[in-house]
Amino acid sequence: PLHLAASLARYPHLTPAERAGAGRAALALGRLDPADPALDGIDFATWLGRHGQSPRTVEALWDLIGVATLNATADRSSLGLAAMVFKTGLLSGNGSADIGWARVPxxxxxxxxxxxxxxxxxxxxxxxxxxxxxxxxxxxxxxxxxxxxxxxxxxxxxxxxxxxxxxxxxxxxxxxxxxxxxxDTAPILNVHVVYDRKVLRRPFFAALGTPVQWVFDRTDSSGLPDGGQYLAVSQSAAQDDIDEPVSVLRAKYLPELERLLPAARGAKVRDFFVTRERTATFAPAxxxxxxxxxxxxxxxxxxxxxxxxxxxxxxxxxxxxxxxxxxxxxxxxxxxxxxxxxxxxxx
The missing domain is CATH 3.50.50.60 (FAD/NAD(P)-binding domain)
Incomplete structure (x- = not known):
């Protein structure tokens, strides 16, 4: 995975020691065979702990990617499936980590x-x-x-x-x-917010240190016509939120979006709604x-x-x-x- 070395070296959310440790863990992960049945019985968090990954590193790096792809945190994920995701999605070639997203529904x-x-x-x-x-x-x-x-x-x-x-x-x-x-199954929750103006100037972002996971600009694909902006907050492994009332989710996520996006602080929320998929995926336990x-x-x-x-x-x-x-x-x-x-x- 040497093609990722420069990105990891500049990653500001880990200390230099944590970055070096993450690099060593990535090399060890690359040596695993995801098809090995023995890996299926081990949880990813246990393996990461054995390879020197602190809870902070797990949250800031491994879960950042793992939750979005596995729909589970490392402690609830099979090592075999986690190894498959990281080897295929990051470690197998120079273009493996390229990110693409749908610009249409x-x-x-x-x-x-x-x-x-x-x-x-x-x-x-x-x-x-x-x-x-x-x-x-x-x-x-x-x-x-x-x-x-x-x-x-x-x-x-x-x-x-x-x-x-x-x-x-x-x-x-x-x-x-x-x-x-x-x-078993695992839920995904999507929080949809329509603002009266543009508050995000990137197509998407991921967030750390907040309940917000990934935020996507869906303005163009939704056909919003009048200069506002439609953001979708995609929340994987959403067991804690999946049955919460809309009012509770509104009180939880709108202040977080304002904290992450200063331009949202003065914007009017035209619409706020929630879509829930209680059995969105199978659980990768x-x-x-x-x-x-x-x-x-x-x-x-x-x-x-x-x-x-x-x-x-x-x-x-x-x-x-x-x-x-x-x-x-x-x-x-x-x-x-x-x-x-x-x-x-x-x-």
């Missing part, structure tokens, strides 16, 4: 554009068709019951959260389906690796997908995409239609 990327490709391929997309049961007939065909009727299928990829998957799985699909219920199933089930023609499956990644969009790749690959292989590019074939 994520719905445009994940829904509008994807739907256009699916439509062009002749795929029929059923919206608001909640699956209520999944059964396999004697001839091997599948029937998916929805609130509006029955969908017939030769192959099913069950891409729902782990608890919903457990409820829909037919008997015998997994050797121990109750393991899915042991995969130590031991979760042995609970995550692969794409294949024990029932022919039935496959699993979702960020919570055994992708080797934490609950990120990348993990979700890889799970779909794995499910498509497994299904096409079973059908004898495997090629070098399974996602192209599946589409």
């Amino acid at each position: 994520l719905g445009h990327l994940h829904d509008t554009l994807a739907r256009a490709s699916l439509d062009a391929a002749g795929v029929r997309t059923e919206l608001r068709a909640r699956a209520t049961s999944l059964t396999r007939a004697a001839d091997g065909a599948w029937q998916v019951a929805t609130e509006d009727g029955i969908l017939d299928a030769d192959t099913v990829v069950l891409a729902v959260p782990q608890r919903e998957a457990h409820a829909l799985l037919p008997p015998g699909a997994l050797a121990d389906p109750d393991r899915l219920l042991d995969i 130590p031991g979760v690796g042995r609970l995550r199933p692969g794409a294949r089930t024990d029932t022919p023609g039935l496959y699993l997908a979702g960020a919570w499956t055994a992708t080797g990644w934490p609950a990120t969009m990348e993990s979700a995409v890889r799970s779909g790749w794995d499910a498509a690959h497994a299904a096409l292989t079973a059908l004898g239609r495997h090629r070098a590019h399974p996602l192209t074939e599946a589409a």
Whole structure:
């Protein structure tokens, strides 16, 4: 990770000794194999402590990145998943730490554009068709019951959260389906503030020494027309705040934003609202690796997908995409239609 040496050397939130210690820990982390099952049973904070990382260093460096990517603090994170995040996101190459962000709503990327490709391929997309049961007939065909009727299928990829998957799985699909219920969830909270003027001149920032984690300027992507500014405060691992009333969150976060952004002190708050995802991700707790199933089930023609499956990644969009790749690959292989590019074939 020598490409990060200059950045670490200039990082003002650690002492020179702490920076040197963080560098040694990064080198040790780079030598770990995230796929080693032994790492899954150790929490990241314990490993960091063994490698000389103080609570201050954990907060100012390791949790700054880890909470946002793992949706958990170091003491609640599997060392295997943490090693995967830091090796892939920081240590593997000069460009690994580059930061990109969406300048359009994520719905445009994940829904509008994807739907256009699916439509062009002749795929029929059923919206608001909640699956209520999944059964396999004697001839091997599948029937998916929805609130509006029955969908017939030769192959099913069950891409729902782990608890919903457990409820829909037919008997015998997994050797121990109750393991899915042991995969816990973690919340994400987003605080949205619309000011009457521009108070932030950067696209985003992260904060230390405050309840505020990451703040993004969503003015352009939201289409705000009249010169105000729309900020989204993204709070991962939000167990303490997820059920708090809006009034409590307003009293907590507005003064912090004013402290961090002096221009906000004289600005008028036009709107303040909160979005809550109580089960936003699976919890990356130590031991979760042995609970995550692969794409294949024990029932022919039935496959699993979702960020919570055994992708080797934490609950990120990348993990979700890889799970779909794995499910498509497994299904096409079973059908004898495997090629070098399974996602192209599946589409």
